[in-house]
Structure formats: structure tokens, C-alpha cells
Amino acid sequence: MRARRLSLLLVGLSGCLQPIGFGTKQGAPVDDTGGSSDEPAKDPNAPVPTKIADFVEFLGSRGYAAYPTTPTALVPTGPHGVAAVRGYYHPTLAASLEAGNLEHPAGAGAVLELFKADGVTRFGWAASVKLGDFSDLGLNWLWLEAIESNGEVKVLEAGEGLGLCVPCHAAGDDFILGIGR
Ligand code: HEC
Numbered sequence: 650m651r652a653r654r655l656s657l658l659l660v661g662l663s664g665c666l667q668p669i670g671f672g673t674k675q676g677a678p679v680d681d682t683g684g685s686s687d688e689p690a691k692d693p694n695a696p697v698p699t700k701i702a703d704f705v706e707f708l709g710s711r712g713y714a715a716y717p718t719t720p721t722a723l724v725p726t727g728p729h730g731v732a733a734v735r736g737y738y739h740p741t742l743a744a745s746l747e748a749g750n751l752e753h754p755a756g757a758g759a760v761l762e763l764f765k766a767d768g769v770t771r772f773g774w775a776a777s778v779k780l781g782d783f784s785d786l787g788l789n790w791l792w793l794e795a796i797e798s799n800g801e802v803k804v805l806e807a808g809e810g811l812g813l814c815v816p817c818h819a820a821g822d823d824f825i826l827g828i829g830r
Pocket residue numbers: 724725726727728729734736759760761775776777792793794806811813814815817818821824825826827828829
């Protein structure tokens with residue numbers, strides 16, 4: 650059920666980037682430009698990095714910018730972010746959520762942008778990517794939390810099956826909790 654509700658929040662998968670709809674717990678609008686205008690377009694179908702160093706670079710360059718997302722940031726329902734969070738779901742994961750799957754395929758990945766009290770200034774990310782077709786109780790997911798500091802990405806937590814992340818996310822469908830619930 651949760652996955653089905655979440656799927657309503659996701660942008661259509663047919664290359665159409667129009668929002669389908671979103672929950673009522675809407676946060677402040679967030680700059681959606683993804684950086685400077687001369688930034689090269691990101692391919693949303695490129696695999697989510699599975700190595701921590703690559704993932705850090707991917708976050709800093711907003712490699713997830715073209716992933717299906719909600720139209721705006723939303724008020725967080727968990728420990729992430731201060732005033733707002735915005736979830737980006739790799740097309741593989743978005744399709745799986747859309748289908749209402751309780752298990753997602755390898756390569757499914759999500760990035761949650763975290764915003765400060767003003768609701769628009771991003772200060773970091775929480776992210777996850779599934780490393781194989783079996784979750785193995787969350788051990789087969791790479792978990793990562795990082796903050797931006799002076800234009801640099803600093804990793805706070807990173808690793809497979811992180812005990813800090815897994816127990817809470819175990820409540821979701823295959824460790825994806827969803828936003829705007
Ligand atoms: C106390 C519970 C809790 C813990 C612990 C937690 N999360 Fe989350 N997480 C959430 C909730 C709730 C959401 C849904 C978004 C929201 O409402 O903020 C979420 C969303 C996410 C998302 C977006 C994909 C999804 O599941 O919807 C990622 C990625 C994520 N968290 C990564 C992490 C990482 C990495 C850690 C460990 C460093 C972690 N989380 C620890 C509760 C938690």
C-alpha cells in the first residue's frame with residue numbers, strides 16, 4: 650500500500666516530467682534548476698553508483714537531478730532534513746514502486762535532499778542503493794548520509810547494511826519508506 654501511495658507522488662516514467670500529484674504536507678518550493686545553466690544534462694538511466702567515492706561525486710554534481718521526484722520538497726516525517734526533504738528515485742526504483750512491488754531490483758536507488766530551516770537551502774543528502782536482487786535484511790543496500798560544507802561533500806555515514814539506517818527503513822517496502830505519507 651505504501652508503495653502504491655508513493656507511486657502517486659512520482660513523476661511519470663514515460664520521459665514526461667509532469668508531476669502526477671503530491672501530498673498535502675508540502676514544504677517550501679525549492680530551486681529545481683540543478684545548478685548552473687551550463688551544467689551538462691544528466692542521464693537519469695545511468696546506473697546509481699555503488700562505490701562510496703563515486704556516490705559522493707554523484708551527490709555533489711546532482712547526478713540524480715533528472716530522476717522522477719515530487720514537484721516540491723515536502724515536510725519530513727522522519728529524522729532527515731530540518732524543514733524540508735525531497736526524494737529522487739532512480740527510474741528502476743520508480744518503476745518498481747509504480748508497479749507496487751514489495752521487492753525492488755538491483756540498482757534501485759534513492760536520494761533524499763535535505764534542506765535547512767528556511768526550506769530552500771540544501772545542506773546534505775541521505776541516499777541508498779540496492780546492490781543485488783536480494784536485500785538480505787538491508788545488508789545488500791549501500792547507505793550513505795553526507796553534508797555539504799564549503800562546496801565539498803562530507804560523508805557522515807556510509808556503508809552496506811548500516812545499523813543506523815536499516816532498522817527504521819525495514820518498515821518500508823524493501824527498505825524504501827517513501828515521502829509525503
Ligand atoms: C528514525 C527513522 C529513520 C532512520 C533511522 C533513517 N531514516 Fe531514512 N527515511 C525515514 C523516513 C520517514 C523517510 C521518508 C522521507 C521523510 O518523510 O523524511 C526516509 C527516507 C529516506 C530516503 C529516501 C528513500 C525512501 O526510503 O523513501 C533515503 C535514501 C534515506 N531515508 C536514507 C537513510 C539513511 C542513509 C539512513 C542512515 C544514515 C537513514 N535513512 C536512517 C526514516 C529514517
